Structures are given as C-alpha cells and as structure tokens.
Amino acid sequence: LIPGEAAFYGPKIDVKLIDAIGRAWQLSTVQFDFNLPKKFELEYVASDGQRKRPLMVHRALYGSIERFFGILIEHYCGAFPLWLAPVQVKVLTITEGQLEAGQALVASLRSAGLRADLDSRHEKVGAKIRDATLEKVPYMAILGPKDIAAGTVALRLRDGRQVPGIAPEELIAKLLKEAREKLLAPVFAS
Template sequence: LIMEDWLRAEALKRGYQMVYTPHIANKDLWNVSGHTGFYRQNMFGEIEVEKADYMLKPMNCPCHILIYKGELRSYKQLPMRLAELGTVYRYERSGVLHGLMRVRGFTQDDAHIFCTPEQIESEIEGCLDFALKVFEVFGFKQYKMEVSTWDPEKPADYVGEAADWERATNALVSVLERRGTPYKLCKGEAAFYGPKIDVKLIDALGRPWQLSTVQFDFNLPKRFEMEYVGSDGARHRPLMVHRALYGSIERFFGILIEHYAGNFPLWLAPVQAKILTLTDEQIAPAEELKKALEAAGLRVELDSRPEKIGHKIREATLEKTPYMVVLGPKDVAAGTLAVRRRDGKQFDGVSREDLIRKLTEEAASKATASGWQ
C-alpha cells in the first residue's frame, strides 16, 4: 500500500485519472483486441457465465479503451491519461516462475495516454520525468535507456504506416537527445505494434532490470476504431501510448528488497519504529507513546514481552526495524526516551516531541538513509 499510495498521489498531480476495471471481460473483447489470436498461450482458459465466455485479463489496455470510447471525444479533451493499479493474470509455465520476479497474477501500474500528433513529445517527456522520479524516490541512481524501433526493410512484420513509425521514433529520439540522455538504438527490436523506450535500472548489485516503458501502439486504436473530433471538425484516430513505471508492484518490490538487503528507508519500512519495554511498569506509558506516534502517521509496534532488553534489541535489529525506542524506569521518570538506530547508534534523553518531529520529517522527505546524527 505504501508504494501504491505514493504512485496514485503522484499520478493525480501529473494529470492522470485513476480508474478501476474488472478482472474478467467477455471473450469478445479479447477477440477484438487480438489477444486471443496473438497472446492466447499466455491467457488462462474461458470462464462460462450464463452461456457467455469470459476470460481473466492479461492486460488492462482494452478496458481503458472502452472507457475512452464511452463517448465521442474532442481534441479539447486530449491528452487523456488513464492510470490503474490493476491485477492482471498470465499463464506462465511452472518452470519459469521465480519468487516475486515472475508470477501468474500481479499488479501492473498501467497507464494509457490518448493524444493528438502535436502532443506526442510533451507526453513522452512527461512519461520519462515520471519514470525518473520513481527511480529517484526509491533510491536508484543508475539507469540506461533503450529505443526499440522497427526494421523498415521488413514492413510486413509490423502494423501501422511507415510515416507513423518514423514520426513516433523521431519523437522518442528527439526527447532523449533534447534532454541530453544517452540511449541505445535497437533496430528491429520493437513490438509489431509500435516503437518504445525501455528504462532499465541498475540495482545495488549492478544488475539491469527492465521496468519502465513508454510504448506506442498503432494496433489497438485501429482495431477498436478509436476516434476524436479535431479542430477541423473531422474525425481522427488518436495516438495511444502504453506507460508502465514499476512494471509490476511485485517485481519492483522484489528488486527493492534485494537492493536494500531489507534495510528499507524509513518511509518504506513496514514497521518504522518499535517500542521496547524493560519491565511491565513501562507498558502503560509505552502504549501512550505508541498512540502518539501512530497519531502522527507512523507505523509502530510495541514489544512488551517479559524478555531481556538485549534479546528484544537483537530481534528488532534482525527485523531491520529503522528505529527502536527503549523505555525503562529512568526514562519514564525523566520524561525522555532512549532511541536506537538499527546500525547500533543510540541517542539518549530524547523528548517525545523531538522523536515524533524527527521521524515524521525523515519519512516525509523520502530520504534513503537516516538523517538522525
């Protein structure tokens, strides 16, 4: 939820509309989109409901197109940016399943942008800004860009007009060059339906991961007969861009676990602070402190077991809890707290107000390392 909530808030600030679409759709929809013809081996079987066949969705795109087609759009309504954290299902053979990295059901941070030709470059720019913001916030500093385009010598392998491919590819390259971003041009490696930019992050172990994508689609707008009314009063076909940032919540989270070796930044840590009591006499004030921290929006646990404090500290350290708050008789008498970081550094005589202020400020800043020195 932490990752999802942040992404939703950021998407809304960037002009996206958050939508929710069903987990299943009538097979007719997948026939129109072409998934039953080109992607059937990756889809689960039909589900019969009242003599009609439904299928689990492997992608969100056709559902977003139906939202677009809910009314005839005007050029004044474009660009239209639809985003969803939607669960999709893909039939993967058991031999290729791998932890969180490759699963059969996952949450895709999917967005589709419908725009006019004049809006292409600004939308690509916005997608790249968003992708790099994600990397920055989650602490990934290294990445590389790849532009995959068609092979003009094999036009039969692709859909769309040559002019569309050239215009879209030129727009992708133009944005990267204007930003001064190095990229690799991968001729002939585009999907059959459009060119794309892949943003591959490099984790702490130096491994590349393909996550964020900005992908043109010349296929679905044609298949679904999508239109908008232009400034000339005539009907035109919108351009469609697929945009993913995390790729999938599950895979991105798996990469985060390995990148930080479980030592999550405070804002991402499932438990941000753990209160440890020395004796039963500190349970009541510890519960009050827990309520105060939770009221400030912090995720807190209380360990009031009748165990030695050293054992509690070791357990919390192994759990990689960012902060431990040790509460003993002297702390209660003095009205202060002993705060211990997971790396072992300790701060004595901390007031409740200072603790709340420092933790909330660090969490709000999305800092990747403790600023409490």
C-alpha cells in the same frame, strides 16, 4: 534506440533501472502497435467521415510495479528509509513496569502519524533489540525505569548507534522531519 533490438509492434520506450548488483531491469514499456490494428482490420470513422486505422498503444503496468518493488526491496536489502518502512519505531519495554508508559508512547507516535508498535513480551531487552533489528525497524525506543523517571526515551538505531535520554516530543519532531523530508540518512546520524 537499443542497438540489435527490434520491437515487433513498432517504436517503444523502455524504462530500465540498475539494481544493487549492476543488473538492468526493464520496469515499464510504452509502445505503438502498428500490426494488430491492421491484422484485426480495426477502423473508426473520423470527424471528416473518413475510415481510418487507429493507433494502438501497449503499456506494461502490473509487471512493472512488481519489478519496481522487487528492485526497491533488493536495493535497500529490506532496510527501508524511515518514510518507507512498514514499522518506523518499535517501543521496547525493559520490564512489565513500563507497559503503561510504552502504550502511551506508541499512542503518541501513532497520533503524530508515525507507524509504531510495542514489544512488551516477557523477554530480555537484548532479545527484543535483536528481533527489531532483524525486522529492520529503523528506530527502537527503549523504556526502562530510569527513562520513565527522567521523562526520556533511550533510542537505538537499527545500525546499533544509540541516542541516550531524548524527550518523547523531540523524538517525534525529529522523526516527523525525517519522514516528511524523505531523508535517506537518519536524523540521529551524529
């Protein structure tokens, strides 16, 4: 019960969430409506042959979903955990010479079920990192000539932390674990 508030139609259940700055938002409502069936003289014949008035149930669906996504975006400030991020890994090439390896890494990530994109633009790697960070991509896999020669990837987290020289297979395994277990903190946190 909410003190001082009366539902016009009848008893109701409200689900409310608190957002990132402490405001309460009503996400969904389910309530009985005792007025409209009476007002519209709605009736049905029950199995015993008696005329009865139906119970009407209202529920909010579409507004609830929109509010939920709004609160979710606000809560994470757009920096979703890996399992929820639209792009989970952005592969960044340092020069044109890593294009083929970058495409192969993206293909491996995607075939493992991860959402990955390739940034092979003719830009400095710093600009690519900045853009991926602004897009709030959780992980950037950076490929340069030394990485390809070593068979590794330099990994950068969106918060700026770096993991040098990780094998692509290990990268994929750890990212899949993080996504599968719906972890909120990166598996590469240490």
